[in-house]
Amino acid sequence: MENQDIFRLSIGGQAGQGIKATGLLLAKIATRLGKHVYTYSEFPSLIKGGHNLIQVSISKEQVFAPSKSTDFWITLDQNTLNVHLAEFQDSCSIIFDEEKNYDFTRINKKANLFPIPLSKLSKDAGGSQIMSNTVALGVAIALLGADLQIFKDLLLDEFGSKGEETVKVNQLAAQNGYTYALEHFAEKKKNILFKEDVVEQKIVVNANDAVALGAIAAGLQFAAIYPMSPISNILHILASNQEKFGFIYKQPEDEIAAINMAIGASLAGARSMTATSGGGFGLMVEGLGLAAMTETPIVVIDGMRPGPATGLPTWSGQGDLRFVLHAHQGDFPRIVLAAGDPLEAFYLTMQAFNLADKYQTPVIVLIDKNICEHDQSMPFFDTANYAIDQGxxxxxxxxxxxxxxxxxxxxxxxxxxxxxxxxxxxxxxxxxxxxxxxxxxxxxxxxxxxxxxxxxxxxxxDTSPKLYGPQNADVTIVSWGSNKGSILQALKDFPNVNYLHLTWMSPFPDKAVRAVLEKCKYIINLECNYSAVLAGLIKEKTGIEITDNFLKYDGRPFFPEEINEKLKSVLQK
Amino acid sequence: MFYKNKMTLITDLTTSCSPTWCPGCGDFAIWAAFKNAAVAQDWNNLNTVLTAGIGCHGHLLNYVKIASVEGLHGRAIPLATGIKMANSRLNVFVFTGDGDSLAEGGNHFINACRRNHDITVILHDNAIYALTTGQTSPRSPHGFKSKSTPSGNIDEPISPVSLAIASGATFVAREYASHIPQLSELIVKANDHKGIAIIDVLQPCVSFSDLYTHDFYQQNTYYLSKDYDATNQTKAFEKSLEWGEKQIPLGIFYQVEKPSYEDQIIQIAQRPLVDKPPTKKDLSEIFKKYS
Incomplete structure (x- = not known):
């Protein structure tokens, strides 16, 4: 971004190589140094093989979104070079295993190559091939000027429960990489990962974490969730914390059972929830009406992914808005909320339980894969102002x-x-x-x-949307869900653009939305779906027709660079 | 039958609604048998909840003054298991039908059996879809002519008794609806059983089927002998396959002691989940893992 100094490091390799875990380690190291981080990952619906990537964006200021290019690469397979060719920044750095014969000829940009005996250093530490990623991260933090001890401390925190030996091997692997880098490439060391003067304690979380933690904090008593991408991590967190906090998580036989069990538990007096993605929500539709007809409180999380049927299980989309607003026959009241980032996911989930109890009807919280699985640094969630209201x-x-x-x-x-x-x-x-x-x-x-x-x-x-940026602007972007991050990131370069972010979809804040939009000089509606469903909803509820719909439905989120270009083209008109 | 006390009277169970079942319907008998059991066992609004799916059976909830949930077609079992997990102190009854639990809700039936939830399932088995005016059900025999199978049913029927035994239910029994005292006693035994209890209740549909009539059941059912071993799953399964002229066994096919699902949830070992209201939780320990 033009107005923010962001350093981006990407790790690419095969599924099963611990790509995401390594990225998260780096994110936590940077956070402990007082930086802000945003992680972005891409992976197919596979467990082994296939290509995985995680990009960690690091900055002194808050980072809201991924970037299209990367400064520093850890490439653990040839595919990283093939698939992401366009994302290699000029004069980028590339760490790779010198024993592997990767083909770098297609990278037509100046690149600093760091051939490292990753496999050998990993074996020297007593680890297996899979620990090459820890060695590589040791190399990276040496080249970026971080202190090794902070990495070692983190490995102790992360692997302590797995025993002393695991910690020792990991720490040795990190040290081997770190030492090798300083012995062979000391002159190329940069001062990027230095400790900031002020280090606030932060958490690195995604919306799946936030929903699960928000539910627990709000006094969840019963959850029945059938596994489905991208929300399975919600159930993993709930399952592993149920005994500690005294609630019950049940894995049901299908999503129909999930919602009916949750309704049963709620009828019996327990704060209850379920979670799924669009396909599972399809099965829950009849249960939604049962909750509404019997006036039973229930919280339903829909983590959106693109496409009908199986679609794109591990990618992001926003095609479910109209579905959750209208699902089921007949008329009944429903509350629909949409979170734009993990922080909103946390607070909206907590609020959803009170709303469900107060209005005795289903509350649906929409999240999308782009926030479900992308971790960001943020202050500890504050629950001081929350009070349980059972209505x-x-x-x-x-x-x-x-x-x-x-x-x-x-x-x-x-x-x-x-x-x-x-x-x-x-x-x-x-x-x-x-x-x-x-x-x-x-x-x-x-x-x-x-x-x-x-x-x-x-x-x-208070259902009103939030306006970011100046009250009066040349261009107003209106959007919802995870697009918030990339929009806020792009807005840093445009002082004359503002952003209207909606979190309440039902009841729809028609007066508040109309009040903002009818004063706008130029409106862009931005969404990750084919049909511009929010624009349709706005027209239905306010009469305002938005003609400039900037849409994307390829499973990838909007990148700030794309919004930047769009704004430039609109402002030049 | 053992009478616990006289706290709950039959009149306490009476509601303002009159049954809408056809005269002669087996549901009247099941209704009577259940109410007798409730009076004997003092099942009331302090200790019991009823659930039902959709079908003629489901109307029963309107005629018994005990708090209840009329759910969706086929979904009474997951509703009931959700209730039981949340409040394990309640006696939880599921009234369901052959269409309800063997067609629409088949998956729930199988999975509840294998999990051994501590609930009692009373399956109103009339081998036809009656509320929708007479179509073939999963209990209708091969060749059965109905509005949906005018040339005869091509599907083979399934036995809920066999299915329950195969799925791991720990109490599986069958009665004929009009044996009211015996059915009452069986319902009490089923509720006393720790774990899931399935009772297949044979009943005629007097309006849409002249196949399985009162006469048919009176002439062709018999009770399992006193020396029948109900703890042998293989033998029980074999017995459950018996069906024909003078060949329809009644009684407890299978019963074994196993921990119920609810017995194995540590969180409710001391008291039911809903004994305490929801409380706000402090997450500061968990947050440390994310930093």
Whole structure:
């Protein structure tokens, strides 16, 4: 970026070579030095073989997005050179295993080659071939001027639980690389990874971490989640923390069971959630309506990936917005939120549990792969201001309990089986106690009661979008989800451009969006889908038609460079 | 049958709704048998929850005054298991049908059996889709003529008893709906059993099928002998395949003691999950792992 000094290091190799783990180690080293980091990874839907890449962007200031080119490479296979040829920056550095005969001839840019006996140094440390990545990282931090001790300390923290021997071998591998680099390339050492004057303690997290941690912090009691990319890490984190925090994670037989189990647990009085990607959400659709009809609180996370059917399992997309807004037959109230980064994912997840309880209806939180799996540094999440709100809820026996009693705000007192209160949580249309009813007055009053909850929600909650940048600008970008990062990154170069970021999709903040957009000189709607679904929603809710839709649906996120070019072309008109 | 006390009276279970089942429907008998068991065992709004899928059976929830959940077609079992995991103190009953649990919800039926959730499943087995006015079900025999199979059913039927035994259920039984006292007793035994209990309840559909009638079941069922060994899974499976003239066994086919799913969850070893309200959690220890 023109206005920010960002150093980018990429590690490329085969799936199974520990590419992502090595990138995360570097991210944590940089964070411990007081830097800000953003990691970006690309990988196919494979476990072994295939090509994996992680790019770690490091800066003194916050980094929001990946870059199209990289300054420093650790290449652990020939494919890194073949696949990413265009991303090698002029005068970039390349660390590679000197025992491998990689073909560098296609790189037509000036590059500093660092042939290192990675396999040998790894074996010398008592490690296997796979530890070449640790050796290479030792080389990299030597060449970038970092202190070896900080790497060794991190390896102790990361591998301590695996035993002394594992720590020792890893530390030796790191040291072998570090020493070799200084012995052979001391003159090429740069001062990039120096310790900043002020080092704030930060966490390196992605939205999967954030959703799981947010759920735990918000008092999650039950989760049923069927594995699916890109959200499987949510269930991994929940599964490994359930005994410590006392909640239950259950792996169900399918997504239909997932949502029905979560609804059952919620009906019994437990704070409950499920999570999936678009295909799994397709199976959950009937359960969504059950939660709404029985007025049962439930939080559903949809981690979006591109395409219908199996699509592109390990890539990112934003094609599910209309799907989650309309999924299921008939009319019912639903709350739909969309997170733009891990921080928002954390707070929106926490909020989602309160909203589900208060309005007794499904709350869907949209995230996309681009934030699900890309770790960023940020301050520790602050939960001080959060208070659990279960809304109108009792476990006590009521004198005259009517589960679906009519009320002005549409919300009735909720209770649980075993409380002594009789009710039928009924998927059929029902009267106030829950008995089946086909009486016109019950049909009309219950439908109206349910739908009123959304009006109550819109009135009580702050659903407004956030405007980044100047109040008045030559160009306004409107978008949602993970595009936020690349847009904010690009905006650093454009003082006369602002960004309207939406996190509430239902109830839709129509007045607030109209108030901003009707004053704009020029609007670009930016989305990772084919049909510009947000632009359609904005038109439906505000009457404002956005004609410049900047769209991408190839599974890759928008890069700041692309937004930069787009803005330049618009501003030159 | 053992009567725990007289806290719950039959009148306490009465609701303001009148049954809409056809006169002669087996659901009346199952309803009566369940209510008798509930009175005997003092099942009420402090200790019990009922769930149902969609089908004629599901209407039963309107006629028993115990808190209940009418779920979606085929999905009563995952609902019930979610409830049980959240509040393991409750007696959890699933009313379901042959279409509900063998077609639409087959996957849930199999998986709940193998997990041994501590719930009782009462499967209203009329071998036809009745609520949708008479189509073939997974229990309808080969050659069965119905609105969906006018030239005769090509599919072979499946036995819920065989399926439950094969799937690892730890209590598998069959009764004929109109044997009301015996069915009540069986429902009590099923609820007392630790782990999943499946009761296949044979019932006629008086409106849409003249195949499996009251007469048919009265003439062709028999009780498993007193020396039948219900702990032998292979023998039980073999027995479950028996079906024909004078050849329909009733009783407990299979019962073994195994820890239930809920017994094995450490988090609820001391008390049910919902005994405590949700509490905000401090994450500072976890955050350290991310730095």
């Amino acid at each position: 109108k809820f009792t476990t006590e026996k009521e004198a005259e309990f009517e589960r679906y009693k009519l009320s002005a705000d549409g919300i009735s007192l909720r209770s649980i089986p075993g409380s002594g209160n009789f009710f039928i949580a009924n998927s059929y249309e029902h009267a106030t106690i829950g008995y089946d009813s086909e009486e016109i007055k019950d049909i009309n009053s219950q439908m109206s009661k349910r739908m009123t909850k959304l009006v109550t929600c819109a009135a009580n909650e």
